[in-house]
Amino acid sequence: MLIKESPLSEREDPRITRTRKLLIDALNELMGEKSFEAITVSEIAERATLNRATFYAHFQDKFALLEYSMRNLVRSRLHAELGANSSLAEMIETLLRVVCEMVEGNEKHCPPPRGQMQALAEKQIKDEIYTVLLQRLESAGGSRRQAASAQQTAMVTAWAIYGAAFQWSQQGKRQSLDELVRQVLPLLTANLQAYLPSQADARRAVAGRTPSALFHHHLRLHHHFA
Numbered sequence: 421m422l423i424k425e426s427p428l429s430e431r432e433d434p435r436i437t438r439t440r441k442l443l444i445d446a447l448n449e450l451m452g453e454k455s456f457e458a459i460t461v462s463e464i465a466e467r468a469t470l471n472r473a474t475f476y477a478h479f480q481d482k483f484a485l486l487e488y489s490m491r492n493l494v495r496s497r498l499h500a501e502l503g504a505n506s507s508l509a510e511m512i513e514t515l516l517r518v519v520c521e522m523v524e525g526n527e528k529h530c531p532p533p534r535g536q537m538q539a540l541a542e543k544q545i546k547d548e549i550y551t552v553l554l555q556r557l558e559s560a561g562g563s564r565r566q567a568a569s570a571q572q573t574a575m576v577t578a579w580a581i582y583g584a585a586f587q588w589s590q591q592g593k594r595q596s597l598d599e600l601v602r603q604v605l606p607l608l609t610a611n612l613q614a615y616l617p618s619q620a621d622a623r624r625a626v627a628g629r630t631p632s633a634l635f636h637h638h639l640r641l642h643h644h645f646a
Contacts, residue, residue, distance in 0.1 A: 440478055442468040444489050447482070456486065456537035486537060490544040497522065498548055508615055511556060512577070512608050513601060515549055519585040520597055527589050542582060549578035560615045577611055584608075 446467035450459045461482055465475045479485040501518050502511060526541055553574040584604045588594065609616065 436478070439470065439474065440488075442470060443475065443478065443485055447485055447489060451537075456482075483536070483540065487540050487544065490541050491548070494522070494544050494548045498552060502552065508556060508560065508612060509605075509609050511552075512581075512612070513605055515552075516581050516584065516601055516604065516608065517597060519545055519549065519581055520588055520600065523582075523585045523589045542586075546578045546582050549581055550574050553577055557612075557615055573611065573615070577608060580608055580611070 443464060446464045447459070449467060450463060459482060461472060461475055464482060464485070465472050468475075475485075479488065497518055498515070501514050503514075506514065522545065523541075526538065554570055557570040557574055584600070588597075588600050
């Protein structure tokens with residue numbers, strides 16, 4: 421599994437960034453050679469040309485390092501792929517494709533057994549999907565008649581996306597990613613109907629008369645005659 425560092429934080433000390441990059445790169449190399457379970461902190465520190473004390477100054481153990489690495493990888497990958505102006509349906513398709521590629525990458529690059537590594541990867545992927553979905557759903561509003569809250573909807577959708585990706589990665593004779601998306605996307609978006617634009621909204625959008633546009637048009641008229 422290839423692990424990439426997250427974009428540099430403006431507040432992060434460059435020395436901390438460099439040290440953590442060395443540790444991430446070392447873990448990345450070792451995970452291409454043996455299972456995560458077989459890797460020790462001493463091996464990570466030695467491969468990073470650091471000592472154990474430096475490792476523990478940054479991470480409690482190898483699990484904390486893997487979690488940090490995976491969280492930043494998932495976050496940077498999702499935000500790099502998601503378009504700022506994409507529709508909710510387009511966003512769900514992008515999430516499904518990205519997660520499939522990441523899960524497939526884990527299968528290809530990480531020697532088995534993957535038990536602990538896979539569990540950590542699953543948690544981080546689900547958490548990041550949930551976060552980006554919840555932000556989008558809360559900004560979208562949605563029907564007041566919906567049975568599920570935005571939190572529940574985001575959680576169920578995140579689990580469904582990861583579950584579909586994982587099941588696809590385990591197939592002996594794997595179907596194409598495009599075919600998977602064609603089959604699964606309608607099931608995922610069906611859970612989001614309350615947040616998707618209605619046909620009436622779509623017609624207004626085409627005409628440039630969305631509720632938002634009408635509201636701002638009304639404000640302009642109000643200021644004109646005030």
